[in-house]
Amino acid sequence: MNIQLVRTDSKHPEFMCLVQQLDAYLAVKDGDEHSFYNQFNCIEHLNHVVLVINDQTAVACGAFKQYDSQTVEIKRMFTATAARNQGIAGIVLNELENWASDLGFKKVQLETGQRQTEALSFYQKCGYNKIPCYGPYKDMENSVCFGKEFKS
Structure with missing residues (x-):
């Protein structure tokens, strides 16, 4: 593997x-709720995106956007099927966390769905804890929110 961030x-x-x-x-996983979630996933204004390039092909991505003065929200985490189970998602998440921390943010949060079982276990494995659902996800039965504070 020849990985470039x-x-x-x-x-x-x-x-x-x-x-x-x-x-x-996600259209398959979210089913009828996909259009609700999709409205919060626009990418036009994401200024902090991490790509993993392996042998000149992008195989994974993730992004963050500012949520408040202390917190960023992780968005658009994805690893191509052929590149899964190789630790690449962890590399993306770690790079996003480092970048946000370098910019002075103290916390990170994210939303995923109950049906994304791989994501649920991944975030917990990466030290994220379940938090109360925030913002537009407060009343969504399928939503699971996670948070993590950066070590000083």
Whole structure:
């Protein structure tokens, strides 16, 4: 494996390609609720995107956006099927956390769905704890929210 990490923004064509794959996956997983969740997943204004390039092909991505003065929200985490179970998602998440911490943020939070069982166990394995659902996810039965504070 010849992995390269790229910090970019949402205009990167490889990111857009991976997001299309993610949206297709989520349309199946979310079922009837997909249109509700999809409205919070626009990528036009994501200025903090991490791509993993393996042998000149983008295989994973993730992003964050500012939630408040102390907190960022992780968005658009995805690993292509062929690249799963190789630790790549952890590399993306770690890079996003480092970038946010470097910018002075103290906490990170995210939302995922109960049906994304792989994501649920992944975030817990990465030290995230369940938190009360926030913002638009407060009343969504399928939503599970996680949070983590950065070590000083």
